[in-house]
Amino acid sequence: MSRKARIAARFGAASPNYDAAAVLQKEAALRLARRVQTLTLPAAPRVLEVGCGTGHLTRALAPAIGGEWTVTDIAPAMVEECASRCAGAGVTARFAAMDGEHPDLSTGGFDLVVSSLAAQWFEDLPGALAAWSRLLAPGGCIALATLGHGSFAEWRAAHAEVGLAAATHEYPDAAGLARCFPPGMEVAITEEALTEPFAAPIEFLRRLRAIGADTPAAGTRPLSAGQLRRVMKALTRQGAASIGYRLLYATARRS
Ligand SMILES: C[S@@+](CC[C@H](N)C(=O)[O-])C[C@H]1O[C@@H](n2cnc3c(N)ncnc32)[C@H](O)[C@@H]1O
Numbered sequence: 001m002s003r004k005a006r007i008a009a010r011f012g013a014a015s016p017n018y019d020a021a022a023v024l025q026k027e028a029a030l031r032l033a034r035r036v037q038t039l040t041l042p043a044a045p046r047v048l049e050v051g052c053g054t055g056h057l058t059r060a061l062a063p064a065i066g067g068e069w070t071v072t073d074i075a076p077a078m079v080e081e082c083a084s085r086c087a088g089a090g091v092t093a094r095f096a097a098m099d100g101e102h103p104d105l106s107t108g109g110f111d112l113v114v115s116s117l118a119a120q121w122f123e124d125l126p127g128a129l130a131a132w133s134r135l136l137a138p139g140g141c142i143a144l145a146t147l148g149h150g151s152f153a154e155w156r157a158a159h160a161e162v163g164l165a166a167a168t169h170e171y172p173d174a175a176g177l178a179r180c181f182p183p184g185m186e187v188a189i190t191e192e193a194l195t196e197p198f199a200a201p202i203e204f205l206r207r208l209r210a211i212g213a214d215t216p217a218a219g220t221r222p223l224s225a226g227q228l229r230r231v232m233k234a235l236t237r238q239g240a241a242s243i244g245y246r247l248l249y250a251t252a253r254r255s
Contacts, residue, residue, distance in 0.1 A: 004074070004099070007121055007215045011053070012077035014212030018054050021210035024196045028247055029056035029116040031192070032145040035249055036114060037064055039141055044068065045111035048135060050100030051118020055082035055091075061114065062091045069093035070110075072100060073118075075212075101128040108135040112143065119146040120169060123218075126180045129252075133182050136254045142181075148191060148246035149173040155204065155243055158234035164227055167216035177248050185252040192249070195242040201235040204243045 001009070011018075019026070045067035052058055052073045062069050071086070073079045076097040083095040098104055100115065101122050113132040122128050132142050152168045159166040172180065174189040181187045198204050205228075208214045216222055223231065 003215065003218055004123070008074045008076075010215050011073075011212035012075035014210060015054060015075065015077040015081040018078075018081070018211050019056075021207045022053070022056070024194055024245060025053070025117050025211065026056045027194060028145050028245075030060050031247070032114070032116045032143065032249060033057055033060035033064065035190075035251065036061055036112070036143045039112075039143065039251060041065060041141070042067075042111050046070075046109060046137070047112045047114060048072070048103070048105070048110045048132075050098075050103075050113065050115040050132075051121075052082045052095075053078050053116075053118075055085050057114065057116045058082060058086055058093065059089045059091055062086075062093065063089075065112075067111070070096065070105070072096050072098040072103075074099050101131070103131055103135060105135065109137045109140075110135050111137055111140045113140070114142075115144040115146075117145055117147070119144050120171060121215075125172075125177075126182075129180055130182045133185060133252075133254055138254060140254050142185075142252045143250070145247055145249050146177065147171045148177065148248035150246040151244065153244055154235065154238065154240040155231075158201075158231045158238060158240070161234040161238070162227075162230040164223070164231065165220070167220035167222060169217040171246070172248070174248055177250055181250070181252045185254055187250060187252040189248055189250045192247045194245045194247055196245065197242040201232045201240065 049071045071093045156166045
C-alpha cells in the first residue's frame with residue numbers, strides 16, 4: 001500500500017470517531033473560518049474545499065459566506081461523514097473523494113480554495129498550490145491552515161533525550177510556506193501557537209490514533225513498544241503537560 005493510500009485508509013477508518021478527539025483541529029478550522037471571512041470575496045463565491053474531514057470548516061464557513069461549494073477529501077469515508085453532518089446542519093454542497101494534490105475536476109473558476117490541516121500530509125505542497133492556483137478565477141484566493149516548524153517540540157525533545165528521532169513530519173516555517181506558493185500571488189502568512197494539554201503523555205498518541213493522524217513521516221518507522229515507553233518517560237521527566245502546535249494560516253490571491 002502506498003503511503004498516500006495508508007493516509008487515506010487511516011483517516012477513513014477514524015472518521016466515525018474523529019470529532020471526539022479532534023478538539024484542536026476543530027479550533028484551527030474555526031480560526032481559519034474567521035480569517036477567511038475577512039477576505040474580499042464575491043457575494044456567492046465558488047468554493048473548493050480540500051481535506052474536509054468531517055466538515056468542521058465546511059459547517060463553520062459555508063453558512064457564513066454562502067456560495068456554491070465543492071467539498072473533497074482523499075478518504076471516501078470522511079467525505080461520507082462530512083456529507084451526512086452537513087446535511088444535518090442544512091449545508092448543501094457537492095461532495096467528492098479526491099486527492100487534493102492532484103485535483104481531478106472538470107471545471108475551475110473557483111473564487112476560493114480552502115483547506116484546514118490537510119496540506120501537512122501532502123508529498124509536494126508547491127505542486128499542489130500551483131494546481132490550486134490554476135483552478136482559481138482571476139482575483140481568487142487560496143486560504144489554508146497547516147502545521148509549521150516547531151510543532152510537537154516537546155515530543156521531539158523527548159525523542160532526542162533518549163537518542164531517537166521522532167516520526168513526525170518536517171514542517172515549514174512561515175517564510176518556507178510563503179515560498180511554496182507559485183510566483184505572482186500576493187501571499188500573507190500568520191502564525192499562532194496552540195497547545196493540546198494532556199493528563200498523561202500517552203494521551204497525545206491516543207488522540208493522533210483516534211483521528212487517524214498516525215501515519216509516520218516518509219522514511220521513518222513507528223517506535224517499538226520499548227522505545228515508546230522510553231519516550232513517554234522522557235516526556236514525564238521533562239514535566240511536559242501539553243504538546244504545542246504552531247499553526248500557519250496562509251492566504252494568497254491570484255492577481
Ligand atoms: C487532520 S484532518 C483535518 C480535517 C478537517 N479539515 C478538520 O479541520 O477537521 C486531515 C484531513 O486531510 C485529508 N487528507 C490527507 N491527505 C489528503 C490529500 N492528499 N488530499 C485530500 N485530503 C487529504 C485526510 O483524509 C483528513 O480528512
